[in-house]
Amino acid sequence: MHPTDAAGCEDGVARLAARLAGARRVVAFTGAGVSTESGIPDFRSRDGVWARFDPREFTYQNFIGSVEGRRRYWALGRETYPLIRAAAPNAAHSALAALHRLGRLDCCITQNIDGLHQRAGLPAEAVIELHGNATRARCLECGAAYTRDALHVRLEAGVAVPDCERCGGVVKPHTILFGEAMPQAAVEEARRRAGAADLLLVLGSSLAVFPAAYVPRHARRAGAALAIVNLEPTPLDREADLVLRAQAGVVMAAVLEAVRARCAPDAVTPTGG
């Protein structure tokens, strides 16, 4: 937590908890910043993935178009996937799962591919993965299914580009690359759920990548209040009803505690909300 935000953050936590406790339908929208406290780097922070790799190389066209494009992709994957595999859900993931159990969260729309929301206890049907999931892969020719772990066994054994063992085709993880078509069902479900929310909570996203970043905008335009918890400014801060410049895990642990206190059977809600 940024010291300058410590005081502001306590007030922000109380205000966010009040909104969560009083909302009719809350939808969370998460980005890579919600997983950094689990040891997975985000993309656009100073020490993020795109500070060390050039995102222009990791397009769908490059992956499909050449062995060299796939070699570069799998070289990046050898750095990032072990961090995903070793990661455990942090307080932010756990708080969202607890809020869902309390009936205080409708669903979580995520840009993340690490599966930590599900591993924290959010039911799969309450997680909408806009950019797919890194733990599974398939052959684009014959459809053979692979686990990411099985592919990394081959990568660690020296295979630079793991092709399909059945037909020799191109094997691609279930993640959405730049320039790749988004999963239509997930996009439509995210739009529907965000459009029905009366509170849209952004956790750990720069809100810089479209079409995913349309989701909070759509919710706002449909009348939802907008709360943003992010360490750096985002393009939507000015439209937000509440902005907390603090760590998502720290904030959400405190917010969960405050919501539980408000929802406790003998809780007396202080006037003024």
Ligand code: APR
């Ligand atoms: N708490 C709160 N905010 C955090 C934390 C944290 N612990 N750690 C990092 N952040 C913030 C960073 O300041 C940054 O603004 O989270 C944001 C993460 O932004 P990005 O790295 O751009 O990640 P994201 O918004 O998820 O990117 C969207 O871009 O590269 C593609 O497909 C990739 O899904 C990704 C998409």
